Amino acid sequence: MLSRKITDGTEFVVFDMEWNQPMPGKEYPFEVSRLTGEIIEIGALKYIYDNGELIYKDSFSTDITPVKYTKLHYHVKKVTHKKNADLMNGIPFKDAYTSFRKFCGDAILVGWGSSDPSMLKMNLEFFDMNPRLDLFFLDLQPIFSLFAGLQGTQRSVEAAVDYYNIDKNEIFHSATADAHYTGAVFEEIFKHNKPSAVISAISSSSIDPDVPSDFSFVGPECLDGASAFATSGNFMKNCPLCNARLNVKIAPFRIRKSQYALLECREHGELFSRTRVKKNREGNYYAASVLRFATQNDYWLVASKKEEFDKYGEKGKPAEKTEESDNET
Numbered sequence: 383m384l385s386r387k388i389t390d391g392t393e394f395v396v397f398d399m400e401w402n403q404p405m406p407g408k409e410y411p412f413e414v415s416r417l418t419g420e421i422i423e424i425g426a427l428k429y430i431y432d433n434g435e436l437i438y439k440d441s442f443s444t445d446i447t448p449v450k451y452t453k454l455h456y457h458v459k460k461v462t463h464k465k466n467a468d469l470m471n472g473i474p475f476k477d478a479y480t481s482f483r484k485f486c487g488d489a490i491l492v493g494w495g496s497s498d499p500s501m502l503k504m505n506l507e508f509f510d511m512n513p514r515l516d517l518f519f520l521d522l523q524p525i526f527s528l529f530a531g532l533q534g535t536q537r538s539v540e541a542a543v544d545y546y547n548i549d550k551n552e553i554f555h556s557a558t559a560d561a562h563y564t565g566a567v568f569e570e571i572f573k574h575n576k577p578s579a580v581i582s583a584i585s586s587s588s589i590d591p592d593v594p595s596d597f598s599f600v601g602p603e604c605l606d607g608a609s610a611f612a613t614s615g616n617f618m619k620n621c622p623l624c625n626a627r628l629n630v631k632i633a634p635f636r637i638r639k640s641q642y643a644l645l646e647c648r649e650h651g652e653l654f655s656r657t658r659v660k661k662n663r664e665g666n667y668y669a670a671s672v673l674r675f676a677t678q679n680d681y682w683l684v685a686s687k688k689e690e691f692d693k694y695g696e697k698g699k700p701a702e703k704t705e706e707s708d709n710e711t
């Protein structure tokens with residue numbers, strides 16, 4: 383996926399959002415899958431990158447009064463420590479987003495985990511606003527894992543805060559506090575590592591949330607696993623965005639029940655692919671594949687599986703010795 387190069391003067395907006403959820407079992411006059419969460423808070427911090435340093439510039443914080451899910455879901459209540467009455471102190475989503483978008487300018491959005499941009503786009507779409515963000519997005523979570531030597535694992539922002547001994551003087555899980563903590567982790571990553579290494583990792587990791595980056599394929603039923611694997615071959619041949627023939631960076635190899643590969647479109651960048659052969663109720667086999675623009679986690683995943691394959695072959699590392707946390711999302 384095309385990423386954005388980082389140069390002196392590049393701005394970053396570290397942000398976090400909270401959203402309310404529909405009440406289970408309650409009837410709504412619309413399809414709940416079109417709005418799985420209604421945004422109730424946006425918090426953000428702006429930084430400017432200059433000469434190996436991240437310099438704090440400005441902050442943004444707003445509460446939003448929900449109009450669809452107007453009573454706090456018990457889970458949201460518990461996690462965010464908000465009360466129903468708090469929801470009335472917000473402003474309409476449209477106004478909140480308009481000033482947030484203005485605050486962002488042409489910064490790179492930075493978040494913890496990849497769910498916030500899609501939730502933002504879902505709300506924009508639902509409320510008949512332009513769902514194009516026109517911003518690049520960087521998920522800081524795998525960048526943290528990379529520099530903390532915890533690759534392949536997903537850590538909470540609180541774990542990252544503990545890792546760097548950052549003061550915990552605010553309660554977690556308000557958008558404003560979590561944006562603040564995420565920003566502090568971002569600063570620490572720069573302080574503890576060579577800025578050129580950090581820049582190189584984040585330059586290749588930001589994505590364009592307006593372009594689909596994740597594609598899947600489910601193959602037809604087959605009588606054996608090998609034939610099932612074969613059905614996914616065509617799915618891996620061409621770029622799902624431009625249809626150009628993909629170059630092979632790491633040739634497909636199979637380890638245990640999964641086949642991995644790293645492919646590349648000259649125009650759109652590197653793609654991670656994984657195919658698993660599954661068995662349905664009738665005992666027939668079928669392939670389930672994912673093809674997605676590679677993230678830091680994916681590079682690590684495919685490289686570590688390849689290393690395991692080169693050492694132990696198709697069967698992988700003997701089971702009694704494995705202690706890997708198979709965090710293959």
Ligand SMILES: [Zn+2]
Pocket residue numbers: 621622623624625626647648649650651
């Ligand atoms: Zn392409």
